[in-house]
Amino acid sequence: MQELRERILADGVIIGKDVLRVDSFLNHQIDPAFTLRMGQELAGRFAGVGITKILTVEASGIAVAMAVGLALCVPVVFAKKKQALTQEGTVYSAKVFSYTRRELTHITVTARYVGPGDTVLIIDDFLAHGEALQGLVSIVRQAGAKLAGAGIVIEKRFQHGGENLRAEGVRIESLAVIDKMEPGVIHFA
Amino acid sequence: MQELRERILADGVIIGKDVLRVDSFLNHQIDPAFTLRMGQELAGRFAGVGITKILTVEASGIAVAMAVGLALCVPVVFAKKKQALTQEGTVYSAKVFSYTRRELTHITVTARYVGPGDTVLIIDDFLAHGEALQGLVSIVRQAGAKLAGAGIVIEKRFQHGGENLRAEGVRIESLAVIDKMEPGVIHFA
Numbered sequence: 001m002q003e004l005r006e007r008i009l010a011d012g013v014i015i016g017k018d019v020l021r022v023d024s025f026l027n028h029q030i031d032p033a034f035t036l037r038m039g040q041e042l043a044g045r046f047a048g049v050g051i052t053k054i055l056t057v058e059a060s061g062i063a064v065a066m067a068v069g070l071a072l073c074v075p076v077v078f079a080k081k082k083q084a085l086t087q088e089g090t091v092y093s094a095k096v097f098s099y100t101r102r103e104l105t106h107i108t109v110t111a112r113y114v115g116p117g118d119t120v121l122i123i124d125d126f127l128a129h130g131e132a133l134q135g136l137v138s139i140v141r142q143a144g145a146k147l148a149g150a151g152i153v154i155e156k157r158f159q160h161g162g163e164n165l166r167a168e169g170v171r172i173e174s175l176a177v178i179d180k181m182e183p184g185v186i187h188f189a
Numbered sequence: 190m191q192e193l194r195e196r197i198l199a200d201g202v203i204i205g206k207d208v209l210r211v212d213s214f215l216n217h218q219i220d221p222a223f224t225l226r227m228g229q230e231l232a233g234r235f236a237g238v239g240i241t242k243i244l245t246v247e248a249s250g251i252a253v254a255m256a257v258g259l260a261l262c263v264p265v266v267f268a269k270k271k272q273a274l275t276q277e278g279t280v281y282s283a284k285v286f287s288y289t290r291r292e293l294t295h296i297t298v299t300a301r302y303v304g305p306g307d308t309v310l311i312i313d314d315f316l317a318h319g320e321a322l323q324g325l326v327s328i329v330r331q332a333g334a335k336l337a338g339a340g341i342v343i344e345k346r347f348q349h350g351g352e353n354l355r356a357e358g359v360r361i362e363s364l365a366v367i368d369k370m371e372p373g374v375i376h377f378a
Contacts, residue, residue: 013277021275028276029302030251030265032258059247059267062219066252069221076219078248085289086210087217088202100274113218 001041001175005188014181027060027125038175039067042151045173049148051121053077057107057132064153065123077114079107092142094135109139116144127152130161190230190364194377203370216249216314227364228256231340234362238337240310242266242303246296246321253342254312266303268296281331283324298328305333316341319350
């Protein structure tokens with residue numbers, strides 16, 4: 001998506017070797033109208049495959065997931081990083097290691113919100129090492145739902161997070177794919 | 190907002206004495222089109238006061254905040270519950286005790302996203318004891334920004350979270366106000 005690549009070049013900041021800061025429009029401050037356009041673009045790529053539910057994980061995936069849900073007219077479920085008092089009944093869970101936070105979290109989804117009748121599209125802001133995405137795929141499988149694929153805003157392909165899942169046949173669509181980052185230079189695929 | 194009160198009565202579940210589970214449409218599963226309408230309603234209540242920024246806290250506030258941001262055409266900032274590697278520079282922070290999780294968190298906002306030139310509308314899904322709202326108000330004040338007020342989806346008035354802030358002159362608009370909950374019965378204001 002050209003607009004996104006331009007926005008990354010204009011506003012993105014490379015931190016260290018492999019961290020890209022885009023918190024001016026994606027994961028701390030959000031540009032709502034731009035987020036809506038990204039959601040429409042991702043929805044378009046998965047049009048006609050009968051999606052019944054969007055699944056993401058809190059917190060940075062929620063705004064984009066909401067935009068995709070609006071475009072496809074389906075509910076959005078966000079996995080929780082801490083189980084809430086209000087999560088009653090059966091819960092699906094997966095372990096997710098965050099490289100940017102250096103911590104292991106258990107993400108959970110209440111079973112009543114994803115089930116065997118669903119065709120699920122996973123949405124997230126970043127795909128790097130693929131830990132969050134693998135956790136969400138695991139939850140879709142635990143639920144017995146059909147997986148339509150995953151829509152990602154920014155994929156850092158040099159961290160290889162999509163390779164295993166693509167090899168398993170999971171369809172992953174990313175709005176911007178970064179092949180390489182050097183000090184001050186971002187190489188898109 | 191009549192549609193919200195009806196949705197709460199149809200889908201809300203009272204847990205214990207004072208917890209209301211509305212995770213089928215508000216804070217685990219989200220109804221995007223309904224969220225958009227709630228955002229438009231909140232935006233309408235604060236129309237004409239020159240809002241330049243929406244401030245919320247991850248995670249459940251984000252979808253509603255995004256809907257308000259879309260309606261008012263202004264950016265949304267969500268306070269983080271854990272400081273991210275990517276948060277560089279000055280950070281405003283506040284301590285927030287969560288009664289539903291029984292834990293203290295430090296919420297943070299990077300200074301470059303809220304400043305003295307801003308008129309801020311705070312958005313959140315629930316107002317109960319008011320801890321999160323007080324933390325967000327503190328951040329607006331630390332930033333030297335003007336506070337337009339707070340827009341809340343569900344206020345549980347029997348937990349008195351809005352009283353102190355209203356006494357200080359903070360304008361709080363809630364789409365549904367609950368005065369009392371009894372087993373199986375929700376009393377709206």
